[in-house]
Amino acid sequence: MKLYKLLPILALLINTFALAQESEELRSTYGTSAVQARSYSSNHENAVKKSLPRFSNRVLKRKLEGIQKKYPNGLTSLKVKNLNMLQKVFKVPRIELRPGQSYFEAKDNTYAYELIPREGKLYFYKNLDGERALPPRQAEAQLAQVKKEHQVLMRExxxxxxxxxxxxxxxMMIRSSTKPDENGRSKNKAPLVDAFLTYGLRSLEGLMVEGSYVKLLSKGAGKLETTKIKWPDFKFHPSIKDFNLKDKKSLSEEILREIKNTFKEKERINVKMAVVLRNVEYRKQRVYIPSIRVGVYPSSGEAGNMFYADLLKQAVPFKNEARNDSRGSRENR
Known part of the structure; x- marks a missing residue:
């Protein structure tokens, strides 16, 4: 029997701009409108102007000040700080591991894990390879219970x-086919549900927290297989003196300059933007600054570009990692 994975890759590579449009607040105020997000234009200046989120500087400044006031010493996130706590949450046997050991075997199963508390990073895997895929109707009957289990785990x-x-x-669906007959022909069988995937993104006071996500994968009710989380502690950059923001004209000009450096004049492009709390590295710590994330995609289908425009008038020092900027690392001093 030959298996074809239909949905896992799509489910795991969800475009966060598309996800942002699920939020009415982001779509209407802190992100490009749904209509504009589907539009292409050869007039780059006009595309930037129409795609720029319609937030008020005064309101956004007040929102950022409110977050700072609410969490003056930062916000602690993941509760799991060591292996003992991890084993307790996931209800697995207590086993002493050697330094650097990332997997262990118990009488009931084989497990793998990664835990980096300072980055809010957690990975846990339980081998459930023997579990069978479910018919859609049976999976539908378990969906509510799986959702509840995932929500409880996230809180824990x-x-x-x-x-x-x-x-x-x-x-996450799979489709199987029968073995080829004597003429080399095979028949497709009905698709089955291979797993349940919960995907979540993070925000504070309606602003997306860049780089934070949760992915939970279960084979069925009571059968959690994979947990992958990045949910770091939150703290604004310590050098931020105030939240005075650049005016919209300056922001548009800055974004347009970057587009002109990357795309040909009159090339038809699609531009999507969102206000985010962007994670950067400062003195080997993960801190956040308010920025606009910009995605630019040519109508030709070729690779696009993603970059950030910082919202603060004040320049703060940080190291920008390559994974946060498609143009690579740079030092901003």
């Missing part, structure tokens, strides 16, 4: 439900 790990601005649980 320290993820505040108020910080989850987008969360969705989908089926």
């Amino acid at each position: 790990l320290g993820i505040n439900p108020n910080e989850v601005f987008f969360q969705r649980t989908n089926f």
Whole structure:
């Protein structure tokens, strides 16, 4: 029997701009409108102007000041700080591991894990390869229970439900076919549900927290297989003196210059933007600054470009990692 994975890759590579449009607040105020997000234009200046989020500087400044006031010493996130706590949450046998050991075997199963508390990073895997895929009707009957289990686990790990601005649980499907007959022909069988995937993103006071996500994968009710989380402690950059923001004209000009450096004049492009709390490295610590994330995609289907425009008038020092900027690392001093 030959198996074809239909949905897992799509489910795991969800475009966060598309996810942002699920939030009415982001779509209407802190992100490009849904209509504009589908538009292409050869007039780059006009595309930037129409795609720029319609937030008020005064309101956004007040929102950022409110976050700073609410969390003056930062916000602690994941509760799991060591292996003993991890084993307790996931209800697995207590086993002493050697330094650097990332997997262990118990009488009931084989497990793998990674835990980096300072980055809010947690990975846990339980081998459930023997579990069979479910018929869609049977999976539908278990969906509500799986959602509930995932929500309970997120709370146990320290993820505040108020910080989850987008969360969705989908089926991951597989399709099988019969063995080829004597003429080499095979028949497709009905698709089956291979797993349940919950994917979530993070926000504070309606602003997306860049780089934070949760992925939970279960084979069925009571059968959690994979947990992958990045939910770091939150703290604004310590050098921020105030939240005075650049005016919209300056922002548009800055974004347009970057587009002109990357795309040909009159090339038809699609531009999507969102206000985010962007994670950067400062003195070997993960801190956040308010920025606009910009995605630019040519109509030709060729690779696009993603970059950030910082919102603060004040320049703060940080190291920008390559994974946060498609143009690579740079030092901003």
